[in-house]
Amino acid sequence: MRGSVPADTLAINGGPQAMPTTEGVGPGKIGVEEFMELADTWGFSEETKAAIAAAIAREPDTSPMLSRYYNPRPSxxxxxxxxxxxxxxxxxxxxxxxxxxxxxxxxxxxxxxxxxxxxxxxxxxxxxxxxxxxxxxxxxxxxxxxxxxxxxxxxxxxxxxxxxxxxxxxxxxxxxxxxxxxxxxxxxxxxxxxxxxxxxxxxxxxxxxxxxxxxxxxxxxxxxxxxxxxxxxxxxxxxxxxxxxxxxxxxxxxxxxxxxxxxxxxxxxxxxxxxxxxxxxxxxxxxQLRKMPDQVKRWQKVKRQIVRQLNHFEGVTPQQVRDPDGEVGYNLIYFAPDGPTAEATAEALNAEGIGAHTRGGKTARDWHIFAYWQHIMERKSATPDGCPWTCEKNAGLGQDYSPDMCPRALDLLGRAVFIGVNQWWTENDCDRVAAGINKVLGAFFPSTGAVGW
Ligand SMILES: Cc1ncc(COP(=O)(O)O)c(C=O)c1O
Missing domain, CATH: 3.40.640.10 (Type I PLP-dependent aspartate aminotransferase-like (Major domain))
Structure with a gap:
């Protein structure tokens, strides 16, 4: 019987443990204040926030285990x-x-x-x-x-x-x-x-x-x-x-x-x-990923409903969409004949309440467009030896990079207009957006009579 075992018996031989628990416990790893500041931005109700704050405050210093490994629950x-x-x-x-x-x-x-x-x-x-x-x-x-x-x-x-x-x-x-x-x-x-x-x-x-x-x-x-x-x-x-x-x-x-x-x-x-x-x-x-298929279906439906109502206009080229049934459809894009006209139509769309923007031709640097990739254009390196550009194995590889080396990209992006598509638009919203785009483009360009992008 354990009770009768002398106190100096080694634990390995059935004696009492010298250190069965620790008395000292540090605070939890999640700071209540810091976490709640973050949670505040997620739109939780006051009740939920209070419950979360209380739960975090109770946590001992063993939490949290944020690695996928060693977790008690399925990762x-x-x-x-x-x-x-x-x-x-x-x-x-x-x-x-x-x-x-x-x-x-x-x-x-x-x-x-x-x-x-x-x-x-x-x-x-x-x-x-x-x-x-x-x-x-x-x-x-x-x-x-x-x-x-x-x-x-x-x-x-x-x-x-x-x-x-x-x-x-x-x-x-x-x-x-x-x-x-x-x-x-x-x-x-x-x-x-x-x-x-x-x-x-x-x-x-x-x-x-x-x-x-x-x-x-x-x-x-x-x-x-x-x-x-x-x-x-x-x-x-x-x-x-x-x-x-x-x-x-x-x-x-x-x-x-x-x-x-x-x-x-x-x-x-x-x-x-x-x-x-x-x-x-x-x-x-x-x-989030569980929701993705439904999100994509909603975007596809909304965009289809808009584009089938859009008129064709002389001078306006819709973006080439290689698989209209497969694209996600969160943007609707057209090319105006030139940059200033693209910007003027985008401005007119915004005035109608239809969010639109242009990309090229702005003074702001846009790291989606090759011409602004200074690190590449100037072959920047993290080390003074210029690696990888100067590596022996890379000798003679690559191109003469220059900000005008891809003229089609500069031309297209300089006159493209991007209209954001909202997956939650109702049929009525879609009809109004389509009518708004037709109204604006109709004010700038003659219609060809064809309907449906
Ligand atoms: C085309 C493309 N590739 C890669 C990335 C990089 O993804 P992340 O920001 O998650 O590192 C982005 C992000 O904007 C992107 O648009």
């Missing part, structure tokens, strides 16, 4: 990955902490590095290009067409014996022209990495964007179609690419599949980064 990050596999019908999805780290992870997984040229579009958020440079490869910028995505003809012109990958970017909810891009890639044995940060849930000829090439990258940050904070996803059908991606995002893959496992496939193990997604972000983004 929200893992659930997010499983949901992504289901929604996109792919065997492998890796959650990472941003769209930028998704791109870096995909590029590294694909083996891009010194000696490789990577073709990127002249119009994309700078991260698509920046991560080519951080992978120490050389970006080659190709022009866009009236879809505002990669022009496959210019891609073909830019392919050299050193090209290793093409990165089509599905901009503003609409798809790049994947058939000719994939045909070029197969012909020249190139890897295709789709940047789907701006078109999550869109499709191209029935295929989900981000699953057509070898790897698909997504941003699921607050500014995107889905997402609540900062997060990203990498999708692939290929097991080897997946474990290399896993390796890159977890400091050389501590968990791959078990903690500190030795290399199981050649090329699997190398020094990586830490791009893991936290459980807090996982718990925010899981319900």
């Amino acid at each position: 929200k990050v893992k659930m997010l990955e499983e949901l992504a596999c289901q929604l996109f019908d792919v065997p492998y999805a890796l959650a990472v902490n941003s769209g930028t780290s998704a791109l870096n992870t995909a590029y590294v997984a694909a083996g891009l590095g010194p000696g490789c040229e990577v073709i990127v579009p002249a119009y994309t958020f700078f991260a698509t290009v920046a991560e080519v440079v951080t992978a120490r490869a050389i970006p080659v910028i190709a022009d866009i067409d009236e879809s505002l995505t990669l022009d496959p003809k210019d891609v073909e012109r830019k392919i050299t014996p050193r090209t290793k990958a093409i990165v089509p970017v599905h901009m503003i909810g609409t798809c790049a022209d994947m058939d000719p891009i994939m045909a070029l890639a197969r012909k020249h044995n190139l890897i295709v990495i789709e940047d789907t940060a701006q078109a999550c849930g869109g499709s191209y000829k029935g295929k989900r964007l981000g699953t057509i090439g070898d790897l698909g990258c997504f941003s699921i940050s607050s500014y995107k179609i889905t997402g609540g904070g900062e997060a990203g996803l990498v999708l692939t059908h290929d097991h080897h690419l997946y474990i290399r991606a896993q390796n890159n995002h977890d400091t050389g893959a501590c968990w791959r599949p078990d903690r500190y496992a030795v290399e199981q496939e050649e090329g699997e193990l190398f020094a990586g980064y830490n791009y893991k997604l936290s459980e807090l972000e996982g718990s925010v983004n899981l319900p």
Whole structure:
């Protein structure tokens, strides 16, 4: 009987423990004040906020465990990955902490590095290009067409014996022209990495964007179609690419599949980064991604209802949408004959209560347009040796970068008008928006008589 065991008996022999508990307990890791300031911005009721504040105040210093590993409950990050596999019908999805780290992870997984040229579009958020440079490869910028995505003809012109990958970017909810891009890639044995940060849930000829090439990258940050904070996803059908991606995002893959496992496939193990997604972000983004299919359906329905009522006007060119049934449809874009007219029509639309803006021709720098990528134009480096531009293996690679090297992008973006589409617009709202666009464009241009963009 334990009660009769002498106090000096070793615990290992059934004696009382010297240190059964600790008396000292520190405060919780979540500061009530700091957390509540954040929660205040999320629109919770006063009652909910009081309940949250009370719960946090009670927490001991053991909380919170925000890593996906060692958690007592099913990991929200893992659930997010499983949901992504289901929604996109792919065997492998890796959650990472941003769209930028998704791109870096995909590029590294694909083996891009010194000696490789990577073709990127002249119009994309700078991260698509920046991560080519951080992978120490050389970006080659190709022009866009009236879809505002990669022009496959210019891609073909830019392919050299050193090209290793093409990165089509599905901009503003609409798809790049994947058939000719994939045909070029197969012909020249190139890897295709789709940047789907701006078109999550869109499709191209029935295929989900981000699953057509070898790897698909997504941003699921607050500014995107889905997402609540900062997060990203990498999708692939290929097991080897997946474990290399896993390796890159977890400091050389501590968990791959078990903690500190030795290399199981050649090329699997190398020094990586830490791009893991936290459980807090996982718990925010899981319900966001669940909502995504319905969000996309709403946008598609709203945009269709508007565009079928739009008149054609001489001098106004609607954006080329390669798959109207597959685009997400959160923007409606047209090209005016010139920049000043584009701006004047945007101003008139705003006056009607229809939010519209232009991109090019502004004094503000826009890091979606190649001409403003000073880091690339001037071959900036993080180190004084000029790497990767000056690396021996990169000698002779790339282009003579200049702010006028992609004239089509400059022309199109200089006269494009973007109208934001609200997924919650009712049928009546859609009718009024369509009538408003017809009213404004009708005041500037003669109608051709044709209806339906
Ligand atoms: C096309 C594109 N690629 C990549 C990114 C980078 O994503 P994140 O901001 O999540 O790093 C963005 C974000 O704006 C984007 O628009």
